[in-house]
Amino acid sequence: xxxxxxxxxxxxxxxxxxxxxxxxxxxxxxxxxxxxxxxxxxxxxxxxxxxxxxxxxxxxxxxxxxxxxxxxxxxxxxxxxxxxxxxxxxxxxxxxxxxxxxxxxxxxxxxxxxxxxxxxxxxxxxxxxxxxxxxxxxxxxxxxxxxxxxxxxxxxxxxxxxxxxxxxxxxxxxxxxxxxxxxxxxxxxxxxxxxxxxxxxxxxxxxxxxxxxxxxxxxxxxxxxxxxxxxxxxxxxxxxxxxxxxxxxxxxxxxxxxxxxxxxxxxxxxxxxxxxxxxxxxxxxxxxxxxxxxxxxxxxxxxxxxxxxxxxxxxxxxxxxxxxxxxxxxxxxxxxxxxxxxxxxxxxxxxxxxxxxxxxxxxxxxxxxxxxxxxxxxxxxxxxxxxxxxxxxxxxxxxxxxxxxxxxxxxxxxxxxxxxxxxxxxxxxxxxxxxxxxxxxxxxxxxxxxxxxxxxxxxxxxxxxxxxxxxxxxxxxxxxxxxxxxxxxxxxxxxxxxxxxxxxxxxxxxxxxxxxxxxxxxxxxxxxxxxxxx
Amino acid sequence: xxxxxxxxxxxxxxxxxxxxxxxxxxxxxxxxxxxxxxxxxxxxxxxxxxxxxxxxxxxxxxxxxxxxxxxxxxxx
Numbered sequence: 001x002x003x004x005x006x007x008x009x010x011x012x013x014x015x016x017x018x019x020x021x022x023x024x025x026x027x028x029x030x031x032x033x034x035x036x037x038x039x040x041x042x043x044x045x046x047x048x049x050x051x052x053x054x055x056x057x058x059x060x061x062x063x064x065x066x067x068x069x070x071x072x073x074x075x076x077x078x079x080x081x082x083x084x085x086x087x088x089x090x091x092x093x094x095x096x097x098x099x100x101x102x103x104x105x106x107x108x109x110x111x112x113x114x115x116x117x118x119x120x121x122x123x124x125x126x127x128x129x130x131x132x133x134x135x136x137x138x139x140x141x142x143x144x145x146x147x148x149x150x151x152x153x154x155x156x157x158x159x160x161x162x163x164x165x166x167x168x169x170x171x172x173x174x175x176x177x178x179x180x181x182x183x184x185x186x187x188x189x190x191x192x193x194x195x196x197x198x199x200x201x202x203x204x205x206x207x208x209x210x211x212x213x214x215x216x217x218x219x220x221x222x223x224x225x226x227x228x229x230x231x232x233x234x235x236x237x238x239x240x241x242x243x244x245x246x247x248x249x250x251x252x253x254x255x256x257x258x259x260x261x262x263x264x265x266x267x268x269x270x271x272x273x274x275x276x277x278x279x280x281x282x283x284x285x286x287x288x289x290x291x292x293x294x295x296x297x298x299x300x301x302x303x304x305x306x307x308x309x310x311x312x313x314x315x316x317x318x319x320x321x322x323x324x325x326x327x328x329x330x331x332x333x334x335x336x337x338x339x340x341x342x343x344x345x346x347x348x349x350x351x352x353x354x355x356x357x358x359x360x361x362x363x364x365x366x367x368x369x370x371x372x373x374x375x376x377x378x379x380x381x382x383x384x385x386x387x388x389x390x391x392x393x394x395x396x397x398x399x400x401x402x403x404x405x406x407x408x409x410x411x412x413x414x415x416x417x418x419x420x421x422x423x424x425x426x427x428x429x430x431x432x433x434x435x436x437x438x439x440x441x442x443x444x445x446x447x448x449x450x451x452x453x454x455x456x457x458x459x460x461x462x463x464x465x466x467x468x469x470x471x472x473x474x475x476x477x478x479x480x481x482x483x484x485x486x487x488x489x490x491x492x493x494x495x496x497x498x499x500x501x502x503x504x505x506x507x508x509x510x511x512x513x514x515x516x517x518x519x520x521x522x523x524x525x526x527x528x529x530x531x532x533x534x
Numbered sequence: 535x536x537x538x539x540x541x542x543x544x545x546x547x548x549x550x551x552x553x554x555x556x557x558x559x560x561x562x563x564x565x566x567x568x569x570x571x572x573x574x575x576x577x578x579x580x581x582x583x584x585x586x587x588x589x590x591x592x593x594x595x596x597x598x599x600x601x602x603x604x605x606x607x608x609x610x
């Protein structure tokens with residue numbers, strides 16, 4: 001069920017109506033039923049995957065917590081035992097080690113089992129294709145026909161994050177399976193995040209009694225409308241041209257590739273942030289607060305800043321559950337010691353950090369998709385970030401020498417530079433074959449078709465002049481709102497503080513705009529969200 | 535505490551770590567700084583800072599970092 005379909009709108013309206021009708025203590029149960037029903041729409045068997053992950057992680061976490069309880073009680077007993085001090089100490093140590101080993105084994109089992117589910121359904125064919133590449137013709141293995149369960153990349157990370165938190169004893173395990181199942185399968189966020197932590201869901205009132213509030217409902221509807229505006233007016237309209245260019249690598253080269261990089265980067269932003277606006281808006285209508293996933297990323301002045309503003313929940317997940325554990329692991333700490341001894345303090349502490357970052361960016365790349373273009377995309381990000389880190393002292397000297405570089409003009413230059421870098425890297429999202437990408441990049445310098453492109457070629461990509469005008473106006477509105485939020489604060493709060501007539505005009509205007517110029521009707525299909533396929 | 539402040543000042547000489555309270559929430563320390571800091575703390579205080587201690591609350595100020603070091607030392 002697409003977020004932009006009439007059936008989804010109907011589903012949300014009926015569920016919201018029932019949600020405020022049932023007694024508060026049953027609201028979360030209704031959400032669970034709704035979420036399971038929503039999931040069933042994606043295919044009757046898919047729900048088995050999400051239920052398996054929910055059940056194994058829930059039971060595993062509960063057993064781990066019980067194990068910690070037993071450990072504390074037994075150690076207390078041993079400390080009270082009538083034994084000589086040395087024997088007592090040895091008994092406590094031996095028990096502690098055994099119990100910790102058992103718990104680590106259980107934790108690893110649950111973790112690996114769930115990662116294996118993801119690996120089998122998402123990466124089997126990637127693995128087989130690579131083996132086939134090595135085997136040569138005539139000895140090819142058959143590809144598997146496995147459907148990717150909806151949101152598996154997102155809910156698996158969310159479940160694993162919870163498991164690690166319980167294992168680290170930073171949160172208590174959830175006793176009620178159905179509550180935990182709601183956390184994993186809550187319908188607005190199961191498709192494309194944001195990837196929540198359990199305490200964020202609890203503090204965001206996922207399980208709480210949420211009485212009807214007009215402010216929640218109206219703010220939620222406004223946020224949904226804003227998401228539809230981004231998705232239907234901007235992203236889906238642009239996607240017609242983007243898909244035309246991507247679909248024909250022999251015709252669309254040179255200037256078309258520059259056009260593609262720019263348009264795809266805009267489409268990706270409008271599509272993904274629009275989807276998250278709808279997610280957060282639906283939850284807000286129900287009185288539930290989900291964490292924000294974006295902070296105007298295209299205003300970033302460096303790639304490092306961009307990754308603090310784009311897909312915040314995914315970055316936070318990889319930082320907390322992969323980068324820090326890898327960086328503080330035994331082998332990396334040993335490498336740090338060896339590097340410090342060999343290369344000195346400053347250089348020595350950086351090398352292991354770059355190794356850990358490599359692991360994380362490789363994982364981030366392959367998480368986005370089971371093909372080499374995503375891995376190269378991840379490693380490109382890694383390379384640029386590490387080169388920037390190395391050049392940091394040079395930047396510092398530059399800014400010291402040229403104080404004007406702190407001014408607004410330079411900031412805008414840095415934003416444009418970062419945006420263009422992101423446009424370039426996003427090309428690796430568009431094509432699966434690295435050979436195609438390199439050849440198309442080369443064509444930017446060799447095709448020499450700029451004249452033909454601006455002389456009419458741009459109008460042959462499936463968009464009319466009116467489409468370009470609508471996209472331009474849509475982007476102007478988006479930019480205006482973003483600048484306001486970057487410099488002053490929430491646009492919705494600002495509109496809410498205006499007189500009733502102004503508020504009504506603004507939201508009715510936006511609603512009419514989405515209805516009139518949303519990319520649907522003849523020639524358009526509301527497309528799947530780009531991040532759904534990850 | 536003096537030793538910790540020296541490590542922090544070596545990392546970011548421009549920051550007054552004795553008074554700054556929101557090192558993580560204000561973005562003074564990023565993930566690469568934290569990993570560098572963890573390796574320095576491990577080396578200088580001879581403790582193992584595992585990933586479970588790397589939380590915003592534990593790294594938001596010099597005092598919080600010091601408290602974390604003491605906790606790990608007491609656990610050992």
